[in-house]
Amino acid sequence: xxxxxxxxxxxxxxxxxxxxxxxxxxxxxxxxxxxxxxxxxxxxxxxxxxxxxxxxxxxxxxxxxxxxxxxxxxxxxxxxxxxxxxxxxxxxxxxxxxxxxxxxxxxxxxxxxxxxxxxxxxxxxxxxxxxxxxxxxxxxxxxxxxxxxxxxxxxxxxxxxxxxxxxxxxxxxxxxxxxxxxxxxxxxxxxxxxxxxxxxxxxxxxxxxxxxxxxxxxxxxxxxxxxxxxxxxxxxxxxxxxxxxxxxxxxxxxxxxxxxxxxxxxxxxxxxxxxxxxxxxxxxxxxxxxxxxxxxxxxxxxxxxxxxxxxxxxxxxxxxxxxxxxxxxxxxxxxxxxxxxxxxxxxxxxxxxxxxxxxxxxxxxxxxxxxxxxxxxxxxxxxxxxxxxxxxxxxxxxxxxxxxxxxxxxxxxxxxxxxxxxxxxxxxxxxxxxxxxxxxxxxxxxxxxxxxxxxxxxxxxxxxxxxxxxxxxxxxxxxxxxxxxxxxxxxxxxxxxxxxxxxxxxxxxxxxxxxxxxxxxxxxxxxxxxxxxxxxxxxxxxxxxxxxxxxxxxxxx
Numbered sequence: 117x118x119x120x121x122x123x124x125x126x127x128x129x130x131x132x133x134x135x136x137x138x139x140x141x142x143x144x145x146x147x148x149x150x151x152x153x154x155x156x157x158x159x160x161x162x163x164x165x166x167x168x169x170x171x172x173x174x175x176x177x178x179x180x181x182x183x184x185x186x187x188x189x190x191x192x193x194x195x196x197x198x199x200x201x202x203x204x205x206x207x208x209x210x211x212x213x214x215x216x217x218x219x220x221x222x223x224x225x226x227x228x229x230x231x232x233x234x235x236x237x238x239x240x241x242x243x244x245x246x247x248x249x250x251x252x253x254x255x256x257x258x259x260x261x262x263x264x265x266x267x268x269x270x271x272x273x274x275x276x277x278x279x280x281x282x283x284x285x286x287x288x289x290x291x292x293x294x295x296x297x298x299x300x301x302x303x304x305x306x307x308x309x310x311x312x313x314x315x316x317x318x319x320x321x322x323x324x325x326x327x328x329x330x331x332x333x334x335x336x337x338x339x340x341x342x343x344x345x346x347x348x349x350x351x352x353x354x355x356x357x358x359x360x361x362x363x364x365x366x367x368x369x370x371x372x373x374x375x376x377x378x379x380x381x382x383x384x385x386x387x388x389x390x391x392x393x394x395x396x397x398x399x400x401x402x403x404x405x406x407x408x409x410x411x412x413x414x415x416x417x418x419x420x421x422x423x424x425x426x427x428x429x430x431x432x433x434x435x436x437x438x439x440x441x442x443x444x445x446x447x448x449x450x451x452x453x454x455x456x457x458x459x460x461x462x463x464x465x466x467x468x469x470x471x472x473x474x475x476x477x478x479x480x481x482x483x484x485x486x487x488x489x490x491x492x493x494x495x496x497x498x499x500x501x502x503x504x505x506x507x508x509x510x511x512x513x514x515x516x517x518x519x520x521x522x523x524x525x526x527x528x529x530x531x532x533x534x535x536x537x538x539x540x541x542x543x544x545x546x547x548x549x550x551x552x553x554x555x556x557x558x559x560x561x562x563x564x565x566x567x568x569x570x571x572x573x574x575x576x577x578x579x580x581x582x583x584x585x586x587x588x589x590x591x592x593x594x595x596x597x598x599x600x601x602x603x604x605x606x607x608x609x610x611x612x613x614x615x616x617x618x619x620x621x622x623x624x625x626x627x628x629x630x631x632x633x634x635x636x637x638x639x640x641x642x643x644x645x646x647x648x649x650x651x652x653x654x655x656x657x658x659x660x661x662x663x664x665x666x667x668x669x670x671x672x673x
Contacts, residue, residue, distance in 0.1 A: 146603050153599030160592040164585060173200055173209040176218055177228060180208070184228035191222060234260035255279055262323055266298065266316060271308055274301040279324065295331040296320045302336060309357045313342045358396055361495060365392045372538040373504060377531060385507035385556070390539065393499040398492065405486040417482040426474040500539055500547045506531060507556040523553040 139147070176199070177188060188208060192199050197218055200209040210218050222228070235257040241250075259277045266275040276299045282292040298316060302308065308316075313334055321329040334343040369390040377386050506528075508520040523531075532551045541547050569575060652659040 142603065149599050150603040153595050153603070156595040157592055157600065160588050160595070164588050172212045174212045174215050175202070176208045176210045176215055178207040180228055188222060188227055191225060191227060192218065195221065234264060251281070251283075255281055258323065262298075262320060265319060266300070269312070269316075271302055271306040271312070272300055273303045275299065277320065281324070293331060294324050294327045296324065296327065296333070298332065298334045300334065300336050300342075307360070308336075308342060309360070317343055358394075358495075362392055362394050365394065365497065366390045369500065369502070369539045373502065373535055376534055376538050377504070377506075380531070380534075381506050381509075386504070388502065388504045388535075390503075391501040392497055393501075395496045395498045396494055398494055400492075401490040403486075403488045403490075405488070406483060418479060419482045420478075420480040422478040424474075424476040428472045497545075499545055500541075502535055502539055502547075502549045504531070504535055504549075504551040506551065506553050508553065520555055522555075528553060 139150075142150075177184075180188065185208065189199065192208075192210070195218070197210055197214055201207070202209050237253050237257045237260075241253070245253075259279055262277040262279075263275050266272055266277070278297045278299075280295045280297075282294060284291055298320060300308070300316075316334055317329050317332045320332045321327045332343060333341065335341055366389075369392070370388055373388040373390070374386060377388075506523060508522050510518055511521045512518045528551055532549055535541075535549050535551055539547070539549070541549060648659075
């Protein structure tokens with residue numbers, strides 16, 4: 117009965133008919149298995165073809181907000197564009213051949229919109245808006261445009277702008293001025309100097325009419341006020357520019373020490389730090405100096421001169437001997453300009469009259485004066501502190517064994533002298549330099565190359581890329597050898613050679629029974645059978661004895 121289940125029509129296989137006839141001779145279960153196997157093979161081939169046609173995936177958009185990412189994914193699903201997520205959903209990837217096409221289609225739909233909106237809000241104005249809604253829409257658009265401009269700076273990661281635009285009314289005598297607040301989120305490790313902060317303040321104040329730059333406040337993500345004036349920051353501490361200046365000074369001195377000592381002690385055997393105390397205070401001093409006149413009186417400069425003369429007297433009475441000598445005029449005064457006053461000589465000649473005269477002279481000279489104004493420079497180094505640690509010296513003996521030996525006192529003193537000369541050591545300023553010797557404890561650093569090859573990122577990426585085609589190939593092999601090949605093997609099996617009488621042992625089903633066996637029996641066999649029946653009816657005892665003899669195997673009596 118097993119052959120009847122495996123082969124529906126064995127005569128078709130035995131006769132050596134065509135391949136179609138042999139397939140038709142297979143049972144329904146084998147035909148179904150063969151059809152399913154062929155369909156699975158076709159599906160695997162189509163899947164491999166589609167996977168290979170997609171190619172590599174490239175980034176379509178990155179750093180999207182959740183709202184924009186959801187809108188873009190929904191639109192890609194409608195456009196039947198396959199996509200993937202990367203970096204925890206921060207980036208959307210599509211096949212490389214469809215990147216530009218997808219971007220153009222999404223741009224025509226206004227995607228991505230971005231978390232910041234600008235003056236495009238004015239394009240969607242609704243009918244029946246109130247004046248307050250129009251002002252609010254304009255304010256939101258202006259804030260968005262300013263945010264976009266500020267985030268264009270390299271050091272700014274994100275920004276928010278808040279504008280306070282008061283309602284101008286002509287009935288008020290004093291109008292309230294607008295103001296603004298800017299909150300900045302800087303990239304890690306980056307700062308803004310004074311010029312950049314002043315640029316942001318000027319950008320915001322210039323974008324709003326009648327806004328004073330002093331009414332703009334700029335804060336960073338830590339809450340520090342960046343737009344405060346310089347004099348206000350001095351009391352609170354150093355600003356970003358001053359800190360940068362101090363770091364430059366310290367790094368410059370440290371670089372000098374490394375460049376000078378590394379050739380002596382070797383690389384990675386030196387650690388040095390320099391701390392600079394910088395004075396950023398600004399002072400101004402004014403002094404006046406007075407000195408006496410130098411040189412002779414002629415070298416002095418007369419500032420002012422005043423002369424006063426006064427004279428009086430009575431009429432003279434002629435006296436003396438008349439003649440020419442008594443009629444001569446008086447001799448002019450010969451008193452010096454400076455010095456004690458001398459009495460005037462009485463007029464020569466006779467007479468009894470008196471003459472009184474007085475003369476005063478005041479002369480003022482310029483006095484030497486020196487006015488000196490001294491302004492101290494900003495950023496003067498008040499003190500330097502240098503600390504240097506040197507590793508032990510490596511010594512190799514004749515056997516090749518390496519040991520660590522501490523430096524001697526003379527060597528440390530030489531290194532200290534070099535450090536002092538490199539930083540410009542000034543004892544009067546209070547500088548200090550300390551050089552010590554200590555063994556370095558070097559932690560073993562794990563080598564990246566020691567990672568097993570199956571854990572390498574390159575191998576993992578290759579495995580991910582080849583997992584799909586290898587899996588499809590395995591499925592195809594299983595389907596072929598498990599389902600298709602057995603059915604084809606039965607259909608392509610050559611017919612066995614037919615032996616005489618082999619068809620008599622063939623078991624067939626009830627639906628395909630052969631005709632009555634009377635046609636296969638010869639006529640003699642029928643006559644003998646009829647005679648045996650007649651004999652059994654006439655002499656049953658003899659027939660029973662014959663049968664008993666056949667069964668026992670003895671000869672008939």
